[in-house]
Amino acid sequence: xxxxxxxxxxxxxxxxxxxxxxxxxxxxxxxxxxxxxxxxxxxxxxxxxxxxxxxxxxxxxxxxxxxxxxxxxxxxxxxxxxxxxxxxxxxxxxxxxxxxxxxxxxxxxxxxxxxxxxxxxxxxxxxxxxxxxxxxxxxxxxxxxxxxxxxxxxxxxxxxxxxxxxxxxxxxxxxxxxxxxxxxxxxxxxxxxxxxxxxxxxxxxxxxxxxxxxxxxxxxxxxxxxxxxxxxxxxxxxxxxxxxxxxxxxxxxxxxxxxxxxxxxxxxxxxxxxxxxxxxxxxxxxxxxxxxxxxxxxxxxxxxxxxxxxxxxxxxxxxxxxxxxxxxxxxxxxxxxxxxxxxxxxxxxxxxxxxxxxxxxxxxxxxxxxxxxxxxxxxxxxxxxxxxxxxxxxxxxxxxxxxxxxxxxxxxxxxxxxxxxxxxxxxxxxxxxxxxxxxxxxxxxxxxxxxxxxxxxxxxxxxxxxxxxxxxxxxxxxxxxxxxxxxxxxxxxxxxxxxxxxxxxxxxxxxxxxxxxx
Amino acid sequence: xxxxxxxxxxxxxxxxxxxxxxxxxxxxxxxxxxxxxxxxxxxxxxxxxxxxxxxxxxxxxxxxxxxxxxxxxxxxxxxxxxxxxxxxxxxxxxxxxxxxxxxxxxxxxxxxxxxxxxxxxxxxxxxxxxxxxxxxxxxxxxxxxxxxxxxxxxxxxxxxxxxxxxxxxxxxxxxxxxxxxxxxxxxxxxxxxxxxxxxxxxxxxxxxxxxxxxxxxxxxxxxxxxxxxxxxxxxxxxxxxxxxxxxxxxxxxxxxxxxxxxxxxxxxxxxxxxxxxxxxxxxxxxxxxxxxxxxxxxxxxxxxxxxxxxxxxxxxxxxxxxxxxxxxxxxxxxxxxxxxxxxxxxxxxxxxxxxxxxxx
Numbered sequence: 001x002x003x004x005x006x007x008x009x010x011x012x013x014x015x016x017x018x019x020x021x022x023x024x025x026x027x028x029x030x031x032x033x034x035x036x037x038x039x040x041x042x043x044x045x046x047x048x049x050x051x052x053x054x055x056x057x058x059x060x061x062x063x064x065x066x067x068x069x070x071x072x073x074x075x076x077x078x079x080x081x082x083x084x085x086x087x088x089x090x091x092x093x094x095x096x097x098x099x100x101x102x103x104x105x106x107x108x109x110x111x112x113x114x115x116x117x118x119x120x121x122x123x124x125x126x127x128x129x130x131x132x133x134x135x136x137x138x139x140x141x142x143x144x145x146x147x148x149x150x151x152x153x154x155x156x157x158x159x160x161x162x163x164x165x166x167x168x169x170x171x172x173x174x175x176x177x178x179x180x181x182x183x184x185x186x187x188x189x190x191x192x193x194x195x196x197x198x199x200x201x202x203x204x205x206x207x208x209x210x211x212x213x214x215x216x217x218x219x220x221x222x223x224x225x226x227x228x229x230x231x232x233x234x235x236x237x238x239x240x241x242x243x244x245x246x247x248x249x250x251x252x253x254x255x256x257x258x259x260x261x262x263x264x265x266x267x268x269x270x271x272x273x274x275x276x277x278x279x280x281x282x283x284x285x286x287x288x289x290x291x292x293x294x295x296x297x298x299x300x301x302x303x304x305x306x307x308x309x310x311x312x313x314x315x316x317x318x319x320x321x322x323x324x325x326x327x328x329x330x331x332x333x334x335x336x337x338x339x340x341x342x343x344x345x346x347x348x349x350x351x352x353x354x355x356x357x358x359x360x361x362x363x364x365x366x367x368x369x370x371x372x373x374x375x376x377x378x379x380x381x382x383x384x385x386x387x388x389x390x391x392x393x394x395x396x397x398x399x400x401x402x403x404x405x406x407x408x409x410x411x412x413x414x415x416x417x418x419x420x421x422x423x424x425x426x427x428x429x430x431x432x433x434x435x436x437x438x439x440x441x442x443x444x445x446x447x448x449x450x451x452x453x454x455x456x457x458x459x460x461x462x463x464x465x466x467x468x469x470x471x472x473x474x475x476x477x478x479x480x481x482x483x484x485x486x487x488x489x490x491x492x493x494x495x496x497x498x499x500x501x502x503x504x505x506x507x508x509x510x511x512x513x514x515x516x517x518x
Numbered sequence: 519x520x521x522x523x524x525x526x527x528x529x530x531x532x533x534x535x536x537x538x539x540x541x542x543x544x545x546x547x548x549x550x551x552x553x554x555x556x557x558x559x560x561x562x563x564x565x566x567x568x569x570x571x572x573x574x575x576x577x578x579x580x581x582x583x584x585x586x587x588x589x590x591x592x593x594x595x596x597x598x599x600x601x602x603x604x605x606x607x608x609x610x611x612x613x614x615x616x617x618x619x620x621x622x623x624x625x626x627x628x629x630x631x632x633x634x635x636x637x638x639x640x641x642x643x644x645x646x647x648x649x650x651x652x653x654x655x656x657x658x659x660x661x662x663x664x665x666x667x668x669x670x671x672x673x674x675x676x677x678x679x680x681x682x683x684x685x686x687x688x689x690x691x692x693x694x695x696x697x698x699x700x701x702x703x704x705x706x707x708x709x710x711x712x713x714x715x716x717x718x719x720x721x722x723x724x725x726x727x728x729x730x731x732x733x734x735x736x737x738x739x740x741x742x743x744x745x746x747x748x749x750x751x752x753x754x755x756x757x758x759x760x761x762x763x764x765x766x767x768x769x770x771x772x773x774x775x776x777x778x779x780x781x782x783x784x785x786x787x788x789x790x791x792x793x794x795x796x797x798x799x800x801x802x803x804x805x806x807x808x809x810x811x812x813x814x815x816x817x818x819x820x821x822x823x824x825x826x827x828x829x830x831x832x833x834x835x836x837x838x839x840x841x842x843x844x845x846x847x848x849x850x851x852x853x854x855x856x857x858x859x860x861x862x863x864x865x866x867x868x869x870x871x872x873x874x875x876x877x878x
Contacts, residue, residue, distance in 0.1 A: 476587050483594040486626045487584055488546055490597035494539025494604055504549040509585040 021123050029435045030124050033073060033183035034190060035390060037065075040077055040182075041191040043121040044175055046386055048081035049202060051173070054229045055084035058221065059205040063195060065184055067212050074129070075182055075212065080174035085139035095122050095133055095149040095175070096158015118175070119158075123151055125177040132161070133177050140171035184212050189389055195219060196331070197380055197387035201319060201423060203327035222330045223323050231315035233427055234266040236350035237303040238311075242296040249288035249296075260288035261299075267308040276302050304349075313344035313352035318425045319385065324358040328365075332419055335362035338459040339421070342452050347444040353426035355445075357452040359418060359460055366417035377406075377413040381439075382423040388437050395438035397422045400449035409461040410468075418460075422449065477510040484509070527653055527695060528607055534647040535604045542597065551585030554593060557645040557784060564783045566829040571776070571792035573783040573830075575645065592639075594627045599639045606655035612693055614659055615640060615651075645784035652695055652745065662690025662742030664713075666720050667731035668703030680731070685720060687734070694742045694749070702731075702754050708868075709733040709747060709794075711762035711771050715852045715863070722864040728872065731756070739775055741782075744789045747775060751791050758791050759875065761868075764799030764809070765849035766821040769831075769839070772796040777830040796835075797871045801842035804850045807867065810857055811848035818849060 025031060029039035041063060052059035064078040086094055097119055122133045132150035144167070147160040186192045192209060199207050199219035204226055207219040235244065252260035261276065261284070262268045277284050279302035282295045319327075324339035339358030346352050367378045381388040381397045392398050401420065406413050430440040439445065484502050492499040538554075545552040556579055557563070563576040584593045602621065606613055613621070618640070619633045630636040640651050651657070666687035669680040673691065677700060680688035691697065708730045710716045716734030719725070725732050731750065735743060750756050760775060762768030776794045778786030804811060814822075825831050826840050843849065855863035 479587055480590060483590045483627060484584060486594040487542065487552065487590075487597055490594070490601045491539040491542035491546070491552070493601050494535050494597065495543050496536060497540070497543055500543055500547045502546055505546055505551050505584075508549065509551050509590075 027433055027435050028120055037182040038191050038194050040121045043117045044079035047118050048083055051083035056226050058226055062208045064210040065212055073183055074180050076178050078176040082172040085171050085173055086137045088145050092158030092160055096151045125179050128180040129178040131178040133175055135175050137173040138171050144168040144170055194387055200327050200331050201382045201385040203323050222326045227317055230317045233315040236311040237265050238349035239351055240300055242300050245296045249291045252288040254288055256285050257288045258284035311350045311352055316354050316425050318354045318356050328358050328360040332360040332365040333363040334360035334365045336463045338456050340452055340455045345448045347442040351428050355448045355452045356423040357456045358421035359456045361418050361460055365419040376415050377418045380421045383429045384425055391438040394432055396441045396446050400446050404453055409457040410464045480509050531607055531649050531653045535600055538600055554582040555579045556582055556642050564780050572778040572786040572790035573780050575784045591627055596639055598625045600643055603654040612655050612657050614657055650785050650788050657692035658741050660740050662740045663736055664689055664734040665731055667725040669731055670701040672698040672700050690742050690746045692742050694745050699753055704731045705729040707731045707750050707756050707758045709735055709760050711735050711768055712852055722861055724864045738771055747791050758794035760794055760796045761798055763851045764804055766818050773830055795875050799850055800839045801846055809850040809854040811850045814847050814849055
């Protein structure tokens with residue numbers, strides 16, 4: 001006989017994947033009509049950029065957003081890249097399976113991390129419009145494959161239909177999604193702003209946006225080098241959790257636990273293994289798969305007591321000072337630009353990160369919204385080059401910037417035409433939530449952000465001081481050029497004599513420092 | 519007696535203005551930013567000159583430099599004012615301060631913020647050159663006092679006798695230095711604070727009785743009046759007597775004629791009449807003539823105490839009269855003499871007073 005619980009549990013299981021998505025839609029970025037659209041664009045563009053980078057291709061990405069019918073909340077989004085393409089057999093899992101992907105269990109600095117990305121977008125399309133995704137891809141082998149992909153929610157699997165194959169020399173991937181319950185507008189949270197920011201942080205990419213009204217905008221590339229793909233970095237013993245260690249050992253191909261530790265973790269020497277064995281009391285000559293939770297906890301505890309060489313940060317791929325400056329210059333045509341890429345630092349005892357800050361002053365920099373009190377500083381936040389445009393208030397970048405005494409640098413956050421660019425690079429970004437829109441308040445990150453901002457602000461202050469001095473000098477010269485001839489003319493009128501040549505005096509006084517008169 | 523020195527004054531003023539211009543040109547030719555020395559008119563630089571008996575400016579001065587961003591405009595404006603004055607003096611014209619202020623709208627350095635600003639530059643120029651604004655052909659708005667008596671003057675080619683100018687008398691114009699003293703039959707000047715008493719003196723023919731020029735001050739004496747009294751004293755050799763109300767304000771109206779004001783310290787040598795005599799009404803008069811009185815108000819008492827400490831009042835006569843008035847707690851107006859009949863003041867009081875000061 002079936003119990004009520006059995007009944008309930010059957011229901012629950014049948015709807016698990018879509019239920020999970022629905023329940024966590026907000027957490028995943030699918031909340032609100034504007035944000036949902038931006039999230040879809042973000043997931044697709046992120047995948048394209050990562051794919052191009054791994055393949056060493058200069059990305060050329062086209063985003064088209066069109067209306068399907070009269071309903072303004074019914075849109076079709078297409079994102080196309082010139083990347084390496086997707087082998088046909090991987091199409092269902094890339095687009096149709098949640099929590100799948102190539103990025104899990106690797107410490108690799110990439111834009112996306114969790115494997116919900118594009119399949120989440122497909123899922124969103126499916127539950128709002130009921131339409132499958134249209135995927136067209138080619139690896140450059142002369143075959144262009146076009147299929148419809150939908151997600152089988154029961155089995156958490158992608159299903160393909162209507163496959164068509166064409167001959168063609170094209171290479172790349174195009175995905176088209178039909179969405180409802182979305183709205184297109186040009187606000188701070190819109191795809192337009194998102195792509196503009198993406199272009200700033202990815203100066204090697206050309207991004208084209210076609211908006212529903214037909215407006216076409218090209219964010220041209222300013223750098224012709226593809227960033228080196230990030231290198232996978234082995235995990236660092238400090239900062240590991242018991243669960244991390246268990247997952248690692250379960251999939252290890254080593255014969256012994258000791259071998260697994262040296263093979264999978266960085267900075268583990270034979271001597272260190274002996275030290276772990278001594279401190280934890282766990283026998284390390286058994287199979288890694290036999291590690292128990294309790295033993296894993298003891299090993300992690302031992303790690304924390306031990307000293308290791310600083311972790312490697314060689315796999316991190318910051319944008320670089322020069323590229324940030326070039327990019328900001330192109331986007332904002334400012335009168336002043338400066339940027340810094342700081343040396344790698346570590347948080348939580350061993351996770352390497354790099355902070356980059358750039359500032360653009362004057363020109364089109366600063367907040368651009370219309371209206372009273374809307375001018376002043378604009379903050380652009382990025383994590384591994386991906387724009388963070390939501391949840392600005394809860395982000396460590398925002399709080400670090402708020403703590404700066406801007407007045408000391410001759411700046412006023414409410415009035416200065418200033419755009420501050422901040423990129424946080426790490427193989428593991430400590431997001432506050434799965435929405436991946438704000439970075440958690442890690443003390444080391446907070447401090448490092450402050451230092452980086454102050455570095456650049458100092459440069460800006462020098463510039464502003466020079467500018468003020470120059471302006472004062474010009475003003476000063478103007479004043480003397482106006483009044484000295486009057487003095488000469490009136491004096492000669494009083495004396496009844498010819499006016500003298502005042503150029504020597506004029507030269508003398510205008511060359512003086514301000515207030516050096518008497 | 520060709521009393522006016524108008525022509526030579528004019529010459530002197532033009533020379534001084536020329537010298538100012540030459541000094542600036544000299545520095546410009548030598549490649550140095552020109553500088554102006556402006557005597558400081560702050561209270562700390564106003565000192566009482568015991569010898570002359572009036573306030574003068576001390577030795578401190580401010581330097582206005584054409585190399586200072588803050589001062590170069592003011593420098594240019596100062597020269598504009600100077601050149602404006604040169605033009606007026608040359609053409610023999612006059613302008614009021616207000617007219618100059620409006621004229622400055624069209625000057626190259628741009629208009630003044632307000633009239634105070636342009637007035638201050640005029641004071642600067644007066645202090646720098648040591649000449650009065652009247653000499654710079656800038657006149658005060660107000661007319662001077664009225665004069666009645668045997669004085670013949672020539673003003674703008676017109677000869678006027680102050681006996682034949684009607685009951686109101688001859689009005690001292692702001693441009694008094696332009697006026698020539700042609701002939702004078704009077705032996706003394708009696709300056710009177712209130713116009714009521716002035717008219718009494720005219721009605722009682724006091725000018726004839728005392729062989730005097732009767733001057734009606736209309737309260738605090740205008741610059742032109744003070745200049746008239748100074749010229750009467752110096753050019754006509756007449757002693758000057760002052761007859762004011764018997765209160766602290768009357769005392770001070772007299773004293774400003776005698777010793778000049780602190781505010782005009784830079785020009786007192788042209789205005790003060792140090793040997794003018796205050797004949798009344800004194801506190802002693804109030805007692806001696808048993809005059810009807812008013813009680814001193816708090817303001818009067820405070821003012822008397824101020825005068826007590828003022829260096830200009832540092833004489834036996836003034837200290838006594840101030841003390842007496844404070845002890846008495848009373849004050850009296852000039853017209854209080856009417857208690858004894860309208861003619862009393864001319865018939866009895868003044869002759870007695872004149873005997874006292876002239877000793878005859």
